[in-house]
Amino acid sequence: MITSRDDVWQKADVIAVDEVADRIRRIVLRPELPRPALPGEHIDVLATVNGEPQVRSYSVVEAPDNGGQLVITVFRTPESRGGSEFMHSLEQGQVLRITKPLQNFPLRVGAPSYVLLAGGIGITAIAGMAALLRRLGADYRLVYVARSRAAMAYLDDLAAVHGDRFEAHIDDEGGSLDVQALVAGVPVHTELYMCGPIRLMDAVRRTWADRGLDRTNLRYETFGNSGWFDAEPFVVRIPRLGVEAAVGSGESMLEALEREGVDMMSDCRKGECGLCQVKVLGLAGRIDHRDVFYSDRQKASDSSMCCCVSRAVTAAPPTTSGDRPAVLTIEVP
Template structure:
């Protein structure tokens, strides 16, 4: 279950590319919004007025990266790609939401933070440009060395491409599929560059390709954000038991049932939002047992530690898992 931390008003709605609209959000009273850092996202709870945003007639929670000016305390900006095969949130934003409408918004969360570095290489695919926009602004503000490679199916579909090129010149390399060759990731990433951090966001095929191309770079150089968890390996075919350390309760998790749903069925409330392993809302401490990680959020070293899991998608490798609940 997701909870709105505030109600915001849609100040403006602007088409910024084919199939992409940008929303500017403000508080109805004109007050200050919560601060945020580059890479942060917010939850939009749609619709706030009770109109249907999904097939069930329930409010739908969707995550969108903040892509505006982080130093503007009164406005958030998000960009929303129309997803024909999505769950209804993007269609609602594109077809129903209008300036003046009110929506619920969760506090900003940053699972994709920009860390200090001498230089940055930013790689974006399509709507994956959104979390990188404030990172680029921050890198430029700090005088860091940086370059952006931005690919899309066409120039018309690449949101903010024009403003990036106009503002930053030859630091921005655009690769529209209808006008230019694809980015040669093997050549671009052939030589590891000490002191460089690579930030990448986009479709799975881009992230997988960049991961392969940087396998010989120093550990923790590459930081990625995925739109959805990668297809998981087959799960165990038998049930397992979750023990709750604080209450002593035991919950059986059957095949095909998520840990989150099993806990809720047993009366244990755990906050959640995306239910896809990408937002981090349901991150839960693990006391004993080996989690079967199926999220797209935790880094490899965090998964190896085995002390946290996203209960909306991850499961157990063992018959018994003890959670700090």
């Protein structure tokens, strides 16, 4: 099922494709119905995954004035559900179906100061915010975190543009980010915007809460596919409907259930809105909660989960090819 809020699907020409970092591709699109894009906005793209149309979301990194172009940047992830593979297969001259720019991660202009935190490909949601704050003369820090320099898109350009307001933390160069120190140095009324993997996001959220800072000043967007465990196949059952589905490591539980004809409610498909949450009736294994919708207490209870991103995993790492997959029994609304 393909849904995308109140937006209008339109054609977009692929006018340029470039490699900007390791497994990271910059894609320039020209929509047939162009309009300006604001910092934090994204577009939905209709990708072909295993022969079927699937909606994928990508942050708008740039929206140049010339010709109403939109620039997105896509990481080809080993945990891909097929979207990034499709996007990396695109070539100049192809035509996509996309939406207008959509806003789930707005930047509030007028805060006393800002910290912008990007983990890996999360820079795609943050770079436009930094550019706007620089133009406005705002007080901001741009913090860019990644495992390696080769995997950091736009690193040199960001360093050159933002100067001493920019800092990079690179794990394999011994410069890992100290989350405790970062949050400890945030002035009380500062707004922190972040986008990155779930482990980084959780660490910042916990430290922010421990310090007693205003929760409304911490704003974030997640990848929707990063978790605490490697994705592995599992089985999901809905006894009331007589449904049993095998969920592959490269697809979400939501997609697997839709494939089996289950009428599911969903919207963001990134673990943010909670519309796709299901009740957990039984579990052989454990749940890898990959959402940012539930609190830590709610996740610890394992009574429900966001099926667009969260998964079931075996209780311990598999040791032989004959190990049985995790089995999840749920009820849907």
